[in-house]
Amino acid sequence: MILYGHPFSSYTWKAAIALDEKGLAYDFRQVGPNYPEHASELAALWPLGKFPVIDDGGKAVAESSIIIEHLDLHHPGPRLIPADPVAALAVRFMDRVFDNHVMAGMQAIVSEHLPFVTPTPDPSRVDRAKAALDTVYAWLEANLPEAQWACGEDFTMADCAAAPALFYADWTHPIAETHARLRAYRARLLARPSVARAVDGARPYRHFWPLGPAPERD
Secondary structure (H helix, E strand, C coil): CEEEECCCCHHHHHHHHHHHHCCCCCEEEECCCCCHHHHHHHHHHCCCCCCCEEEECCEEEECHHHHHHHHHHHCCCCCCCCCCHHHHHHHHHHHHHHHHHHHHHHHHHHHCCCCCCCCCCCHHHHHHHHHHHHHHHHHHHHHCCCCCECCECCCCHHHHHHHHHHHHHHHHCCCCCCCHHHHHHHHHHHHCHHHHHHHHHHHHHHHHCCCCCCCCCC
């Protein structure tokens, strides 16, 4: 199996964490200016050229959540989406919360600091994104279970989504000290071996962080 992506990419992390959790061997092919051949391979598999994408025996699978669904359907290892449909719906819901509300809020702020997106940050857009993050942080603080992970005692697709989302969101707009449950959950995620590997793999690229020097605390 081949995973196309970039070590600093949050959605690449999500797919890589899932592959590691299932104990699946894969070849990582970094997409970027130094690897034009990988970009060409990616475009042949997925003409939109966005990553992550896996090549699983000649079958291209795009979009991080769909990659995880594919892995659970076709490969052994711990399930990341429960077989029970009610439990699976809860996992898929939390996956959407982390992607659409935490990750998207973080990316909205980061995009304001990318010169090729906008010459200067728009304070009103940044403030709106921070307010949206504050809202979802408060919701997570109130709704995360007492259990170890986002949907209970088992590590699932929801946690694969949460790890990069909360990692970068806290860099972008720190989680308040009053949200002790959410901060503890983020710390447990970062201690998970599959997540720690993603964090360590991204360390050489921290100079890409557009909001100033990357925090040294993680």
